[in-house]
Amino acid sequence: MRLRKDVNVYLFDPTRKYFHIVIEMENVPGALRNVLEVMHGIGLNVLGSFSSVDGSARLGVWSGFVEDDEHTAWDLKQRLGASPFVHDAMVVESRQGFLVDGVHFPLAFNTGTRAVMMGAKSLANMLSTVNEKFGTGGNVILFEEGRTYGKDLGEEYLLKLGADFILSNFAEVVKLYQALGWFRVEKVRFDPAEGKVVVDAAESFECEGVESRVPRSHFVRGHLEGMVTAWLGKPMESKETLCAAKGDRVCEFTLTPRGP
Ligand SMILES: [Zn+2]
Numbered sequence: 001m002r003l004r005k006d007v008n009v010y011l012f013d014p015t016r017k018y019f020h021i022v023i024e025m026e027n028v029p030g031a032l033r034n035v036l037e038v039m040h041g042i043g044l045n046v047l048g049s050f051s052s053v054d055g056s057a058r059l060g061v062w063s064g065f066v067e068d069d070e071h072t073a074w075d076l077k078q079r080l081g082a083s084p085f086v087h088d089a090m091v092v093e094s095r096q097g098f099l100v101d102g103v104h105f106p107l108a109f110n111t112g113t114r115a116v117m118m119g120a121k122s123l124a125n126m127l128s129t130v131n132e133k134f135g136t137g138g139n140v141i142l143f144e145e146g147r148t149y150g151k152d153l154g155e156e157y158l159l160k161l162g163a164d165f166i167l168s169n170f171a172e173v174v175k176l177y178q179a180l181g182w183f184r185v186e187k188v189r190f191d192p193a194e195g196k197v198v199v200d201a202a203e204s205f206e207c208e209g210v211e212s213r214v215p216r217s218h219f220v221r222g223h224l225e226g227m228v229t230a231w232l233g234k235p236m237e238s239k240e241t242l243c244a245a246k247g248d249r250v251c252e253f254t255l256t257p258r259g260p
Pocket of ligand 1: 204207215216217240242243244245250251
């Protein structure tokens with residue numbers, strides 16, 4: 001099974017006609033099925049979609065990029081709007097085969113926290129530039145930036161989940177890095193007595209495709225340090241004990257309590 005998560009940003013093929021369809025519907029059983037049946041009846045080819053609903057809300061949203069060369073945006077809006085479950089339908093047609101999501105804003109995690117998307121490779125290049133231009137001083141900057149972000153996010157999770165839950169479900173909660181696309185969480189070891197944490201991170205965006213003689217992850221390492229410091233409520237010290245940029249299979253981060 002392909003497990004990559006795709007987010008619709010744009011499509012471009014001058015020989016094709018695309019539509020962006022956003023449907024606001026009643027949040028009741030059977031509504032989404034009905035809407036999908038209407039789209040199937042029209043013969044739309046769905047290329048990518050998401051649906052979301054606020055648990056307490058009366059309405060849900062389905063949004064998708066579709067391909068179709070037989071209908072106009074007006075036709076589709078009428079057909080979809082005729083469903084008894086549809087509250088409102090928005091249909092945007094591509095221009096010369098170019099369709100961009102100029103509808104949704106802001107992006108947010110399902111927790112409601114606003115998010116921005118960046119290409120992982122470009123972000124990794126940005127971090128590399130700091131390392132190349134400023135050497136070890138640059139690495140300290142990257143580490144501090146990561147630690148600030150990690151502490152922020154760690155405190156947010158602490159507030160939402162509580163320390164007890166995090167400590168007893170440590171490996172599960174660390175998977176949030178995978179949910180954010182930073183790295184695949186291959187293994188997490190947490191020793192509560194010693195306060196030691198070891199995280200094996202596969203395909204980390206910061207180190208993937210990079211070659212280095214020394215461990216290369218400063219931003220992600222700082223982030224983990226900030227995060228775990230917030231969760232355990234005591235200052236931690238982090239080391240990247242294995243690094244994919246050096247040729248190791250994964251980047252392994254080892255965190256231990258700082259000082260006496
Ligand atoms: Zn690494």
